[in-house]
Amino acid sequence: xxxxxxxxxNVTKDNSVIFxxxxxxxxxxxxxxxxxxxxxxxxxxxxxxTYVEVEQRELTHEVILIKPHWMxxxxxxVNDKGLVIGNEAVFTKEKLEPESLLGMDxxxxxxxxxERAIDAVYYIIxxxxxxxxxxxxxxxxxLRYHNSFIIADREDAYVLETAAKNWAVKRISDIHTISNxxxxxxxxxxxxxxxxxxxxxxxxxxxxxxxxFKLCYEDKxxxxxxxGDYRQxxxxxxxxxxxxxxxxxxMMRVLRSHCDNDKVKNFKAGSMKSVCMHxxxxxxxxxxxxxxxxxxxGDITLWTTxxxxxxxxxxxxxxxxxxxxxxxxxxxxxxxxxxWVKIEKLHRSILxxxxxxxxxxxxxxxxxxxxxxxxxxxxxxxxDKMEAMSYVQKAEEKFYRELIDNLSxxxxxxxxxxxxxxxxxxxxxxNNTLGS
Numbered sequence: 001x002x003x004x005x006x007x008x009x010n011v012t013k014d015n016s017v018i019f020x021x022x023x024x025x026x027x028x029x030x031x032x033x034x035x036x037x038x039x040x041x042x043x044x045x046x047x048x049x050t051y052v053e054v055e056q057r058e059l060t061h062e063v064i065l066i067k068p069h070w071m072x073x074x075x076x077x078v079n080d081k082g083l084v085i086g087n088e089a090v091f092t093k094e095k096l097e098p099e100s101l102l103g104m105d106x107x108x109x110x111x112x113x114x115e116r117a118i119d120a121v122y123y124i125i126x127x128x129x130x131x132x133x134x135x136x137x138x139x140x141x142x143l144r145y146h147n148s149f150i151i152a153d154r155e156d157a158y159v160l161e162t163a164a165k166n167w168a169v170k171r172i173s174d175i176h177t178i179s180n181x182x183x184x185x186x187x188x189x190x191x192x193x194x195x196x197x198x199x200x201x202x203x204x205x206x207x208x209x210x211x212x213f214k215l216c217y218e219d220k221x222x223x224x225x226x227x228g229d230y231r232q233x234x235x236x237x238x239x240x241x242x243x244x245x246x247x248x249x250x251m252m253r254v255l256r257s258h259c260d261n262d263k264v265k266n267f268k269a270g271s272m273k274s275v276c277m278h279x280x281x282x283x284x285x286x287x288x289x290x291x292x293x294x295x296x297x298g299d300i301t302l303w304t305t306x307x308x309x310x311x312x313x314x315x316x317x318x319x320x321x322x323x324x325x326x327x328x329x330x331x332x333x334x335x336x337x338x339x340w341v342k343i344e345k346l347h348r349s350i351l352x353x354x355x356x357x358x359x360x361x362x363x364x365x366x367x368x369x370x371x372x373x374x375x376x377x378x379x380x381x382x383x384d385k386m387e388a389m390s391y392v393q394k395a396e397e398k399f400y401r402e403l404i405d406n407l408s409x410x411x412x413x414x415x416x417x418x419x420x421x422x423x424x425x426x427x428x429x430x431n432n433t434l435g436s
Contacts, residue, residue, distance in 0.1 A: 001272060003021065004086035006019045007174070008173070008174050008175070011239075011243040012246045017157070018247070019295075020251040020252075021075070021086035022287045023290070024287050025075075026138065026140060026279075026285065027279040028430055029139040030340040030344075032067060032069050032306075032328065032339075033289075034330055034333065034336065035327035037062050037324070038062040038112075050071045050073060050135060051099040052101060054131065061083075065077040065111070078300060082298075082300050083110075083151075084293045086149065087103040087147050088149070089103070089137070089147065090218070091226065092163035093202075094163040094217065097133060099136075100131050101134075103162075106147070107149065110124050110151070117157060124151075125169075128165055132165055146163050150172075154296075159184065161178075161182050166195050167195075168191040168192070175240060179235070226272060231272075234259050234275060235254055238253075238257070249373070254275060255275060256275075256311045258278075261274055267350070267351045269281065269423055270286070279427075279430065284426070290305045301319060303316065304316060309347055314399060321382055326386075341435040345435075355406050365399065371395070376388065
């Protein structure tokens with residue numbers, strides 16, 4: 001499950017466009033960041049997506065993707081033109097194709113193919129209508145779903161929601177957030193041909209006057225289990241309450257939020273009703289990757305954790321530079337997976353109570369991030385960005401070395417799991433298979 005947010009320049013503190021997303025998936029599913037160069041393709045060349053092949057455009061743009069390691073597509077990403085996209089799993093009454101394009105495949109294809117948000121909207125619609133959507137999107141679970149997207153550039157943003165080959169799209173005026181439920185009702189700007197007539201024919205509404213995309217097409221049982229409405233309401237109100245003051249820090253606070261659930265915050269329970277999602281509930285996902293993108297005056301600054309659980313992770317700044325040495329390439333995917341698993345094992349030590357000075361660790365994390373913000377505000381040149389990313393890499397390594405030093409080898413583990421038998425069983429099972 002996931003949450004995606006955008007704030008346009010008329011509601012942000014510095015008149016930038018700020019996009020943010022948490023990707024919530026299976027806790028043991030590595031989510032990696034890759035940088036893939038643009039290329040000039042032979043005419044007719046096809047991209048081998050997760051399940052099907054799609055004809056590529058002759059020129060593809062350079063992209064930074066955050067993606068589950070096993071699929072071709074990505075949960076979120078940005079290209080070197082300043083186009084940024086995030087997708088959400090949504091559940092509808094319509095039937096999916098058995099194996100076609102995943103929402104993540106469409107996201108990557110749009111980032112590689114398009115420069116502007118509106119072009120990406122129509123390109124995804126083209127892919128949807130031509131190929132359909134469907135196929136197993138879960139790592140070990142047989143999870144299949146429809147998709148919604150927030151698509152933004154330096155000037156514009158759109159929400160595009162789908163049900164099989166049906167769709168509705170709305171241009172965003174200031175703030176919009178989406179989660180694992182449909183958000184559009186009758187307030188869309190455009191929709192697929194026959195969208196309303198299809199709903200009337202199937203008895204989901206009586207007439208155009210009482211049509212609602214959400215109420216007619218949404219699968220209420222799955223959507224209720226995913227708690228998308230709850231999280232969407234929380235993220236939307238969090239941004240509305242900060243309109244005019246929204247900055248990168250504000251977005252990070254929302255992505256780190258547990259929605260006032262102290263049990264989740266203190267690693268004593270899992271819940272789908274938490275933006276920073278912790279596994280261990282009866283229905284369970286965990287935030288395995290998190291990203292914030294700031295678009296301002298031609299500059300693209302990407303902040304990402306590269307790890308699970310943003311509440312305990314470092315957000316680090318990255319830029320598109322001529323040198324790619326700070327990034328994993330598509331050919332180095334196995335290294336990226338190894339890096340994610342290594343840090344995830346450290347996160348599990350926090351979850352199980354092996355870190356004795358947790359509060360001081362978070363204070364240190366905040367201090368390091370504060371340094372990153374000051375540094376990011378001062379970068380101007382290519383050399384500045386390379387130097388900053390090199391410093392960030394060293395600071396991150398130092399942070400995790402200190403976390404390892406903080407582990408209590410001799411003391412008994414916390415009795416955190418003992419208060420919830422299911423929670424303890426769940427995490428023991430996850431830990432036994434992590435990295436396998």
